[in-house]
Amino acid sequence: MRADARRNRDRIVEVARALFRAKGFDAVSMDEVAKGAEVGAGTLYRHFATKDELYDAVLEAWAERVNAAVDRALALEGSARERLLSWLTDYAAMLTEHKGAAARITAALGDPDSPFATKCQTYLAANQRIVEALGAALRPDVEAMQLSRLVGGVAAVADNSELPADAVKPMLGIIADGLLATEVEATR
Amino acid sequence: MRADARRNRDRIVEVARALFRAKGFDAVSMDEVAKGAEVGAGTLYRHFATKDELYDAVLEAWAERVNAAVDRALALEGSARERLLSWLTDYAAMLTEHKGAAARITAALGDPDSPFATKCQTYLAANQRIVEALGAALRPDVEAMQLSRLVGGVAAVADNSELPADAVKPMLGIIADGLLATEVEATR
DNA sequence: TGCAAAAGCGGAGACTGTCTCCGTATAGTC
DNA sequence: GACTATACGGAGACAGTCTCCGCTTTTGCA
Numbered sequence: 178m179r180a181d182a183r184r185n186r187d188r189i190v191e192v193a194r195a196l197f198r199a200k201g202f203d204a205v206s207m208d209e210v211a212k213g214a215e216v217g218a219g220t221l222y223r224h225f226a227t228k229d230e231l232y233d234a235v236l237e238a239w240a241e242r243v244n245a246a247v248d249r250a251l252a253l254e255g256s257a258r259e260r261l262l263s264w265l266t267d268y269a270a271m272l273t274e275h276k277g278a279a280a281r282i283t284a285a286l287g288d289p290d291s292p293f294a295t296k297c298q299t300y301l302a303a304n305q306r307i308v309e310a311l312g313a314a315l316r317p318d319v320e321a322m323q324l325s326r327l328v329g330g331v332a333a334v335a336d337n338s339e340l341p342a343d344a345v346k347p348m349l350g351i352i353a354d355g356l357l358a359t360e361v362e363a364t365r
Numbered sequence: 366m367r368a369d370a371r372r373n374r375d376r377i378v379e380v381a382r383a384l385f386r387a388k389g390f391d392a393v394s395m396d397e398v399a400k401g402a403e404v405g406a407g408t409l410y411r412h413f414a415t416k417d418e419l420y421d422a423v424l425e426a427w428a429e430r431v432n433a434a435v436d437r438a439l440a441l442e443g444s445a446r447e448r449l450l451s452w453l454t455d456y457a458a459m460l461t462e463h464k465g466a467a468a469r470i471t472a473a474l475g476d477p478d479s480p481f482a483t484k485c486q487t488y489l490a491a492n493q494r495i496v497e498a499l500g501a502a503l504r505p506d507v508e509a510m511q512l513s514r515l516v517g518g519v520a521a522v523a524d525n526s527e528l529p530a531d532a533v534k535p536m537l538g539i540i541a542d543g544l545l546a547t548e549v550e551a552t553r
Numbered sequence: 554t555g556c557a558a559a560a561g562c563g564g565a566g567a568c569t570g571t572c573t574c575c576g577t578a579t580a581g582t583c
Numbered sequence: 584g585a586c587t588a589t590a591c592g593g594a595g596a597c598a599g600t601c602t603c604c605g606c607t608t609t610t611g612c613a
Contacts, residue, residue, distance in 0.1 A: 318535065406593065
């Protein structure tokens with residue numbers, strides 16, 4: 178890649194990150210990003226064929242943060258519920274960091290052709306680590322994909338309705354309890 | 366309202382209902398509805414100022430169906446879990462009837478200015494009936510709004526990812542168990 | 554250092570949506 | 584039959600995403 182192209186690409190991602198954070202994914206137009214990065218629309222689209230692809234580049238550093246959140250949760254001293262809830266809370270918070278993104282990312286979970294496919298793998302793997310680590314404490318049939326979708330769903334709703342954290346927390350608590358429910362309880 | 370206006374309005378709603386069912390909310394354009402109903406765009410927009418408002422009219426008969434689903438669930442002989450799950454399943458199914466609608470409706474839950482405000486009241490009231498009827502079996506702090514949002518979230522994800530019913534069911538099961546979890550379990 | 558080819562740039566505009574404006578037509582009334 | 588309030592239709596304003604292609608810059612090579 179030519180040096181000027183590299184520079185432009187980096188500046189585009191940087192500008193996009195700032196705009197997405199400030200205004201949310203949907204409220205930022207590609208033209209706006211191009212203007213902000215002082216490039217033409219053509220340049221923007223040569224680097225990122227779609228808006229989703231641009232967003233994927235913006236999320237670059239997230240993999241580390243996701244794994245850090247898993248580590249943090251599993252390192253907690255508390256009960257299985259506390260550790261699970263710590264992760265669910267962090268996960269939901271990361272998903273709602275850019276308004277409009279939670280639904281998009283969660284929708285891509287099962288789609289290998291999505292530009293987010295790699296990120297989704299990271300998320301799924303993180304949830305898989307949680308499922309394996311908490312193993313016996315969880316109901317026996319829990320899959321990482323279900324976990325991802327449940328929290329993604331709550332995050333999307335919270336995002337859409339701009340819910341405050343203290344409205345989200347009890348919902349994550351309900352999901353946590355549902356995940357922890359044993360078979361005996363489940364069939365009562 | 367003039368007779369021709371009445372006729373046009375009815376035809377628009379009918380055509381829109383058919384299109385939404387066939388292609389999903391997002392995939393149907395207002396132009397398409399206008400063409401299908403053989404009216405101009407101006408006529409369409411005089412009757413329904415926005416696409417959401419049109420959708421609201423399409424959902425007209427849902428209130429009855431929602432209440433019927435509550436009745437059906439509460440009339441079941443089985444355990445609290447079975448009755449709860451029956452309602453959750455019906456509710457999720459109704460939300461995903463038109464692709465793209467679950468997220469929209471759920472997002473409007475807390476917004477009194479939404480064109481769906483009346484429908485949302487119906488949904489909330491339905492969930493309130495469930496909460497009250499199952500009362501003691503549920504954890505003590507459950508609110509109808511939480512229930513609506515949790516199921517709305519799952520429905521939106523299922524809708525987006527086009528999940529089959531047997532992928533949705535276990536997730537609703539988890540939510541049901543979370544809602545039924547007692548305080549003792551919740552603090553373990 | 555100079556030059557040709559490769560790589561990249563920019564922005565006009567195609568295309569697709571939602572929604573508005575306003576001249577024209579028609580139902581309902583006397 | 585004439586008059587007026589009501590309604591109609593569709594061109595087009597506006598806002599997005601994304602494409603096309605003539606022009607510019609970088610780079611490698613002599």
